[in-house]
Amino acid sequence: MTPDSILNGDFSEKRWVDQISKNFDNEVCNEVPVCVFSVPESISHFKPEAYVPLVIALGPYHHFQTHLYQMERYKVAAIKALLNLDQVLSFESLVIHRLKEKDPMIRTCYHKYMNLDDDTLAWIIAIDGLFLLGLFMHYGEIAPLMPKKLINNGVLYRDVMVLENQIPLCLLNEIWKSLFLSSTVHDDNGDRQLLSMLKEFCEVHSPLKLASDSNHGAETNYLHLLDLMYHLIINNQATIEHEDVEDMAKEDNLTENSDRPMKVIKNIPWEKISNLLGLKIWDDDKEEDDPSRIMEIEIPSVSSLIKYGRINFSHMIGGIREIKFEESEATLYLPVITLNGYTEVVLRNLIAYEMATSSSTPELAQYVNLMSGIVDTEVDVKLLRAKGIIEGNMNDKEIANLFNGMNKYKGRTNKTIEQLNDYYNNRPGIKAWRFMKKDLLRSQKVATIVVTVFICLLMILYSFCEVYGCPRLLDRT
Structure with missing residues (x-):
């Protein structure tokens, strides 16, 4: 068995066959898109800690990590505070059985293969999904049950927005309907109420302003909280009301005047002159072409x-x-x-x-x-x-x-x-500065040639004066 084989000690071949057969027979899973992705290393390489939860796991990807598992008791306490006694007693029949029936749909939502049995996966989605609903609905009741450090530092909100921590909206809907809307409210109204709560959360925690219902489709099928925030940010369009712009200084009429001397200097055949003088030219572009930078x-x-x-x-x-x-x-x-x-x-x-x-x-x-x-x-x-x-x-x-x-x-x-x-x-000033910086100040080529030519001219002049006499230059009386 090769080291990278999926047939490791924790892998259940029978479980894999059961899941594949369910996906093969169940047509509804084809209608549900993959929406909870694992972040590739090419994206997470520079700051991997930004793409994983710090204190709380939501969903199956990070659920069994040791440093996150201590939050499970807080989740359960928060959930029990939200449910009445009848809901607690009938939780398994109301929620777990319903989610187990949706097992192929749950697995389709997640990009990674999950080596979990139906019962375990259903309980993970039920507990984490209900905790998330409670956070949206009854934050005031949940906050006192959470560690203060978690609430005060915003770590909870941070973890809720991690891509690998997303709970698909279709699964939240299943939990929502099974506990709150089973007999009292029409499903369409429940869907709108749930979506409205998620939008309120996004409005508070989004770094950019969001689209209103008037400039995006209210019936859009969002996939999860991060997908909702993303589309509300992207689709935010409004008639721009420009503020009064400060009067900018008029363009100085320097373009033509500054271009002429630069063109004259540029047109000097520096390469030919350097070759005649036998000078080695430094390649200024080597650093810029370095692929390692x-x-x-x-x-x-x-x-x-x-x-x-x-x-x-x-x-x-x-x-x-x-x-x-x-x-x-x-x-x-x-x-x-x-x-x-x-x-x-x-x-x-x-x-x-x-x-x-x-x-x-x-x-x-x-x-x-x-x-x-x-x-x-x-x-x-x-x-x-x-x-x-x-x-x-x-x-x-x-x-x-x-x-x-x-x-x-x-x-x-x-x-x-x-x-x-x-x-x-x-801009004229920028053009002049770029020329000076690139072609003159940073160019050893031009500087070396100019200094060499100047020295050569001085030597020629001195030799001429030695032979023919130049009293003023040589300070002779």
Whole structure:
């Protein structure tokens, strides 16, 4: 048996056959999409701790990890506080049996194969799902039963938003109906009530503003809490009300004047001159072409865009789809983002979910790329705070570290980044500085040639004066 074989000591061949046969015979599982993914190492590599729960496991992926298992007694205590005596006594018949009947559907929701029997899996989903419902419905009753450290530090909310910790909404619905809506409320009303509670949770804990019911389909079939938050963020669109833009200084008429001397210097055949003089030229591009280096997003920081590009920043009402750079106003419009202690985990898991499911442009990842590119230091954060674009209780250093540490997601170049770079790079002062920095100040090639030519000219002049006499130059009387 090979080391990577799935037929290890904990694997039950009979259980595998039973599960496959159920999936084969059951047609309903084909209608349920896989929605709870395991995060690949390519995404979690730089910060693996952001993609796993710290204190509480929800669902089967992390359920039996030793450091998380101590929370099971708090889950059970919270659940029993929510149920009446009849529901507690009939819990197995009301909930567990119903979930066992849905076993193929449960397994279809999860990306990983789960080597658990039907009864164990049903109990995991029942306890964790009901705890999650209780968190949405009766937070005030659950909070006193939880450790204070868990509530006060926001760790509970952090763990609830981890991708591998998601409980599919279709399973929450099954639990909801079996306990609360079995005979009193029509199922459609129950579905809307459950979705409304999840939306309220998302509104409180989302780093970006969410879409309202008026600008997205209210009947959308969301897959789980993270999927709901993701789509409410992406679909947030509004009519942008631009704030009054500060009068930008008029463009100095320097383009033509600054370009001419640079063109003259550039057109000097430095390579031919160096070859004639027998000089070895240093390749300035070697460092830039080094494949081992991790390249940053090619865009200036906020402070550089403002100071040198004369570009203004303004917050807007809309969402990330409405980010745009108005060249006529020299203004970049960005949505407001609220950053708190657990925001980085929420953002990382939202993007991990987007990368696992999106077949088109990863819109949230592109937004994070943009923010990671323009935020380099605490100064950049302060400038965006002053413009009302960044809010929240994280300090400036933490926010700068957050964006500098985010994964850079590859893909089609963002249009806004291209527009900003084009505008910035075509500013006369920037063009002059780039030339001086790249082609003169950093170029040993030009410096060496200029110094060598100058020395050669001095030697020729001195030799000429020695032969023919140059009293003033040689200080002879």
